[in-house]
Each structure stands twice: as C-alpha cells, then as structure tokens.
Amino acid sequence: MRPQDMAFPTYREHGVLYCRGIDPIMPLGLFRGVDQGGWDPIEMKFAMYTIVIGAQTLHATGYAMGIAMDGKVGTEDGEAVIAYFGDGASSQGDVNEAFVWSSVFHAPVVFFCQNNQYAISEPLERQTRVPLYQRAHGFGFPGVRVDGNDVLASYAVTRAALDQARVGQGPTLIEAYTYRMGAHTTSDDPTRYRIASEVEAWQAKDPILRVRRFLEQQGLADQSFFGEVDEQARVEAVKLRERVLELPDPAPVTMFDHVFPNGSPEIDEEREQFTAYLSSFAGEVH
Amino acid sequence: MADVTATGGTITYREAVAEGIAREMRRDPTVVCLGEDIGAAEGVFKTTVGLFKEFGPRRVWDTPISEQAIVGAAMGAAMTGIRPVAEIMFSDFLACCWDYLANEIPKVRYMTGGQVTVPLVVRTANGGGLGFGAQHSQAVENWALAVPGLKVVAPSTPADVIGLMAASIRSDDPVVFFEHKGLFASKGPAAPEGHVVPLGAAAVVRPGADVTLVALASTVPVALRAAETVAAEGIDAEVVDLRCLVPLDMHTVLDSVGRTSRLVIVEENPYQGGWGATVASIVADEGFESLDAPVRRVAAACVPLPFADSLEQVVLPTADKVAAEVRRLAAY
Ligand SMILES: Cc1ncc(C[n+]2csc(CCOP(=O)(O)OP(=O)(O)O)c2C)c(N)n1
Numbered sequence: 001m002r003p004q005d006m007a008f009p010t011y012r013e014h015g016v017l018y019c020r021g022i023d024p025i026m027p028l029g030l031f032r033g034v035d036q037g038g039w040d041p042i043e044m045k046f047a048m049y050t051i052v053i054g055a056q057t058l059h060a061t062g063y064a065m066g067i068a069m070d071g072k073v074g075t076e077d078g079e080a081v082i083a084y085f086g087d088g089a090s091s092q093g094d095v096n097e098a099f100v101w102s103s104v105f106h107a108p109v110v111f112f113c114q115n116n117q118y119a120i121s122e123p124l125e126r127q128t129r130v131p132l133y134q135r136a137h138g139f140g141f142p143g144v145r146v147d148g149n150d151v152l153a154s155y156a157v158t159r160a161a162l163d164q165a166r167v168g169q170g171p172t173l174i175e176a177y178t179y180r181m182g183a184h185t186t187s188d189d190p191t192r193y194r195i196a197s198e199v200e201a202w203q204a205k206d207p208i209l210r211v212r213r214f215l216e217q218q219g220l221a222d223q224s225f226f227g228e229v230d231e232q233a234r235v236e237a238v239k240l241r242e243r244v245l246e247l248p249d250p251a252p253v254t255m256f257d258h259v260f261p262n263g264s265p266e267i268d269e270e271r272e273q274f275t276a277y278l279s280s281f282a283g284e285v286h
Numbered sequence: 287m288a289d290v291t292a293t294g295g296t297i298t299y300r301e302a303v304a305e306g307i308a309r310e311m312r313r314d315p316t317v318v319c320l321g322e323d324i325g326a327a328e329g330v331f332k333t334t335v336g337l338f339k340e341f342g343p344r345r346v347w348d349t350p351i352s353e354q355a356i357v358g359a360a361m362g363a364a365m366t367g368i369r370p371v372a373e374i375m376f377s378d379f380l381a382c383c384w385d386y387l388a389n390e391i392p393k394v395r396y397m398t399g400g401q402v403t404v405p406l407v408v409r410t411a412n413g414g415g416l417g418f419g420a421q422h423s424q425a426v427e428n429w430a431l432a433v434p435g436l437k438v439v440a441p442s443t444p445a446d447v448i449g450l451m452a453a454s455i456r457s458d459d460p461v462v463f464f465e466h467k468g469l470f471a472s473k474g475p476a477a478p479e480g481h482v483v484p485l486g487a488a489a490v491v492r493p494g495a496d497v498t499l500v501a502l503a504s505t506v507p508v509a510l511r512a513a514e515t516v517a518a519e520g521i522d523a524e525v526v527d528l529r530c531l532v533p534l535d536m537h538t539v540l541d542s543v544g545r546t547s548r549l550v551i552v553e554e555n556p557y558q559g560g561w562g563a564t565v566a567s568i569v570a571d572e573g574f575e576s577l578d579a580p581v582r583r584v585a586a587a588c589v590p591l592p593f594a595d596s597l598e599q600v601v602l603p604t605a606d607k608v609a610a611e612v613r614r615l616a617a618y
C-alpha cells in the first residue's frame with residue numbers, strides 16, 4: 001500500500017492498522033469496550049473495523065468509484081483501494097454485489113480474501129465448491145491464489161494488484177490461503193468442529209517462523225537482529241498492556257456524542273435532561 | 287438439551303430454546319432448522335445444543351453466511367409445506383435480510399389471495415446489556431412490529447420460551463421470535479411436556495393495585511425489580527408481560543389499567559418509534575377514562591448502544607429509572 005491508498009478492513013486487520021501508523025491502543029479501546037476505536041479513517045486511510053460481515057466490500061467499491069470520479073486513478077501515482085474479508089463473507093450477497101459493481105464500473109479496488117478456512121464453525125466446504133479465487137473470472141476480473149503464510153509472496157501479489165488498480169486496470173481478487181489457528185472468539189470452542197491434527201499441520205507453516213528461517217538462510221539477518229526484534233516486541237507488548245489497563249471508563253454523558261453530525265433537538269434535550277439528572281447526585285459518594 | 291430431571295426441574299432460558307425446538311421437531315417431522323453455526327457448534331449462543339446430534343444434517347442445516355439466503359430460502363422451503371425454523375445469529379442482522387421480512391414473507395399470503403402460506407419462524411438473539419456495542423445489541427422488536435403480516439414474539443422466561451416456541455412453529459403465519467441475549471443465563475421452572483402458550487396472551491406476572499407496568503422480554507425482570515423496590519415504599523405495582531407484540535393482548539393491559547389507573551411502559555428499544563408508543567396510543571384511545579395520570583414510557587435513549595458497560599447501563603432502562611417513574615405517577 002502506498003500512503004494515498006485506502007484500506008477497508010474486517011476486525012482482523014490489526015497488522016494493516018499498525019502499518020498505517022495508527023496507535024495500536026485504539027483498536028484495544030474498542031475491544032475493551034471503552035470507546036469506538038477513535039482513529040480518523042480518512043486521515044489514516046484505514047476505515048473502521050467492519051463487524052457486520054461483508055459490508056466493507058461495498059464501502060470499498062463506492063470509495064473506489066469516488067476516487068476514479070475525482071480523477072485520482074490512471075497513473076503510476078494513482079490511488080487504489082483494498083478491501084479485506086473472510087472466506088465466510090464470500091457467501092454474502094453484498095460481497096458478490098461488490099464484485100459485480102467493481103467489475104462493471106472498472107473500480108480500482110483489490111479484494112483481499114483471507115481464507116482461513118473457517119467462518120466460526122462453518123468449514124470452507126460450506127461456503128464454496130470451487131477455489132474462491134476462481135470466482136473472480138465469472139465476474140470478469142482476475143483472481144489469484146497466494147500462500148497466505150508466505151509473507152513475501154503475499155506482499156508481491158498485493159502490491160501488483162494495487163498497482164494494477166491505481167493505473168486503471170480495474171479490480172483483482174486475491175485469495176490468501178491460510179488457517180485460523182485459534183478459536184474464533186473467547187466463547188468459541190473449535191474442538192467441537194475440527195480435529196487437532198489439522199491445527200498441528202498448520203503450526204508447522206507459521207508465517208513468522210518462515211520469514212525468520214528465510215532471512216537466516218539468506219544471511220540477511222543474524223541472531224542479534226532477532227534478539228533485538230524480540231526484545232522490542234516484548235517491551236511494546238508490556239507497554240501496551242499497561243496502557244490498556246489504564247484506559248479510563250467514558251463519562252456517561254458522552255453517550256449522546258456523535259449521533260448526528262450537527263446535533264439534533266431531541267438528543268440535545270435528552271442530553272440536557274440527563275446532565276441535570278447527573279448533577280442531582282453531585283456531592284453523593286458512589 | 288437440558289436434562290430436566292438432573293436440574294431439579296429448572297432450566298435456563300438458553301436451554302429452553304433448544305428444548306422448545308426439539309419438542310416440535312419430535313412431534314412434527316416437517317420441522318427443520320437452518321442457520322449459521324447451529325449444527326456441530328450448537329449455536330454461538332448454545333441455543334441449538336443437541337439438535338444436530340438428535341436430528342442430523344437432513345433436518346439441521348448449517349448454512350453459508352448469508353442472512354438473505356437463510357430467510358429467503360426458508361420462505362421457499364416453507365412453500366413446499368415444511369416448517370423451517372431459521373436462525374439469524376444477532377437480531378441486528380435482520381437488517382441484512384430485510385427484503386424477505388418486509389416485502390416477501392409477510393405478503394405471500396396476501397398477494398396470492400390466501401393460496402400460499404409460509405409457516406416459518408425466524409429466531410434471533412436480540413437485545414443489549416452484554417456490552418456488544420452498536421451493531422450487536424439492539425432490541426429490534428419494533429422493526430418487525432412495523433410490518434403487517436408478521437407475528438412478533440419475545441418471551442421473558444424459560445417456560446414461555448418453550449410454550450411460545452411451540453405455538454410459533456405450529457402457527458401458519460410467519461413469526462419473528464426474539465430470544466433475549468441478556469436472559470439466556472436466567473433460570474426458571476421447566477415447562478411440562480406438551481406446554482403451549484398461545485400467541486397473543488399477555489401474562490400478569492405480578493398482581494398489584496396502584497400502577498400497571500407493561501414490559502416485554504428483558505424489561506420484565508427490570509419491571510419486577512422496580513415493583514419490589516416501590517413495594518417497600520407502599521406502592522403496589524402490577525407487572526404485565528406482553529409476551530407478543532403481534533398479536534397484541536391489549537385486553538389484559540386495558541383491564542389492568544382499569545384497576546390501577548396508572549401506566550408505565552418499559553421497553554428496551556430507543557424511545558423514538560418504540561413499541562411502547564403503540565401500547566400508549568391504544569390506552570389513550572380506549573382507556574382514557576380509566577387514567578388518573580399521564581402514561582409514561584421508560585425506553586432507551588435515542589442513541590446507538592455504546593460498547594462500554596458503564597454507558598450501556600445509562601442508555602438502557604433500569605429498575606431505578608422505572609421505580610422513579612412509578613413514584614411520580616403514584617403521587618398523582
Ligand atoms: C452479517 C453478519 N452475519 C453474521 C455475523 C456473525 N459472525 C461474526 S464473524 C463470523 C464468521 C466470519 O467468517 P469469515 O468471513 O470467514 O471471517 P473470519 O472471522 O474467519 O476471518 C460470523 C458468522 C456477523 N458479524 N455479521
């Protein structure tokens with residue numbers, strides 16, 4: 001991604017968020033439930049996490065049509081858009097509609113499907129009978145499958161697709177083939193629907209371990225480099241954990257914020273009444 | 287499913303959902319279930335536990351993620367004479383299949399001159415209080431209430447879940463069945479075999495003489511707690527559990543208001559466009575002479591639901607807010 005490119009993430013794109021320069025405390029505020037995240041999607045070129053499955057593919061399509069209309073597409077320095085989604089999302093009507101629209105409008109958008117082979121408990125076979133990347137052909141644009149656990153290959157394919165989009169060559173579907181190692185959420189128990197040996201087989205394909213081996217074998221990095229990186233990661237993680245624990249609970253009256261861009265008489269009145277109600281407790285010990 | 291003998295005759299609301307469906311599936315071989323993660327995973331809220339094991343993949347369909355397809359295909363399947371019970375994981379996602387719920391399903395019978403019926407149930411986990419944020423917490427019974435042709439059910443106890451599930455699945459009309467997320471862990475007496483609660487019969491769950499509290503699903507326990515609070519102050523509140531919005535049992539409400547002369551409606555949806563407005567307008571229309579005080583509605587603030595627990599509690603109706611309104615009316 002170049003600085004001018006726009007990303008439309010699911011709830012999994014923490015890595016992309018980090019690369020866009022967004023403070024990682026922000027999504028943690030969201031997950032901890034003290035705020036809505038709070039980054040500026042337009043400034044950071046990274047839209048809000050989308051939890052209603054698939055919706056972001058249409059947001060991305062519309063955004064791509066918008067920048068094309070603004071004349072920001074068609075040169076080597078053009079803008080491009082990337083939409084991330086899962087294998088499960090590929091069954092949603094919205095996603096298929098996004099494929100149709102981006103195709104007929106020749107929109108500069110890359111559809112990046114992180115195929116981790118499960119949608120909560122539903123296996124890939126419940127979403128598709130053909131490899132997902134092949135679906136693109138039916139919509140009239142190229143589709144490519146990449147080993148999603150190969151960092152360099154994933155980078156190369158994404159870069160090529162974004163560059164195609166920015167020069168005006170239209171959409172591409174990338175299917176990054178990978179595996180969801182953990183549970184879907186803290187309330188999910190994957191042992192109900194998949195076998196341990198499957199998970200073990202994918203453990204051996206750990207993408208981080210693979211780049212590490214590659215860098216070692218090519219002599220591009222040595223032990224001290226990795227030691228430094230590990231230490232840096234450890235320090236960052238500790239710092240982040242401390243910051244999470246310090247996140248303040250929001251003030252009650254903030255619930256009325258941002259419902260309408262310019263306020264509304266009804267909500268302004270509700271806020272006033274609520275503020276008066278709160279101040280009636282002033283001085284009381286809670 | 288809950289082993290009722292092992293739990294001393296009590297059952298959770300969550301277990302009651304699976305139990306209610308299972309009873310109907312045993313009784314009627316044309317009942318099938320479909321939805322995301324309802325099979326091997328037994329539902330993300332564990333409301334379909336045991337169904338896949340007992341009835342297998344021919345009658346419990348794990349589907350791709352597409353709410354439109356779940357509800358749209360349920361309609362088509364219902365046209366063949368089977369009785370689909372379709373799950374939409376979060377009621378917020380009814381919006382993803384709204385065409386089928388607003389335009390197709392409720393109008394088939396009407397537009398075919400009564401010749402085609404679609405006896406299906408759309409079940410869905412509804413409501414807030416668990417900190418799931420703006421897109422996974424809404425109480426949206428009022429969305430369905432706005433569409434003539436849909437029946438709207440929202441039980442508050444495990445026994446009612448079972449009894450209303452039976453009535454909903456047996457109903458030839460399409461039913462939207464709201465299961466409240468905040469109630470899943472609550473416990474209550476198990477319903478006897480063959481228990482059916484007819485659609486459109488409200489229940490007086492606490493008799494009282496001074497003020498009527500009308501509630502639905504999650505707000506029933508809220509209203510009951512408020513009634514306990516004001517009882518200590520000498521105010522005797524009656525609590526009516528509507529159980530269904532369509533059909534709406536206004537007879538029970540008007541009868542209660544006729545005795546108490548005061549009405550507080552407790553609803554979880556935002557005040558704007560909430561179901562309580564319908565109840566209030568009918569009481570204003572047909573029960574005006576019995577009223578000694580204005581009708582009050584305790585509803586959620588007109589804002590999207592925040593993630594933060596502390597904020598969510600401020601947005602949603604609470605027993606304290608209800609008790610405050612009851613005191614105000616009792617003073618008239
Ligand atoms: C419209 C909609 N339906 C259902 C859900 C519940 N849900 C949350 S995540 C998920 C699975 C998504 O699977 P996939 O698209 O493969 O993404 P993954 O999480 O595996 O990356 C589901 C069904 C939702 N959030 N939105």
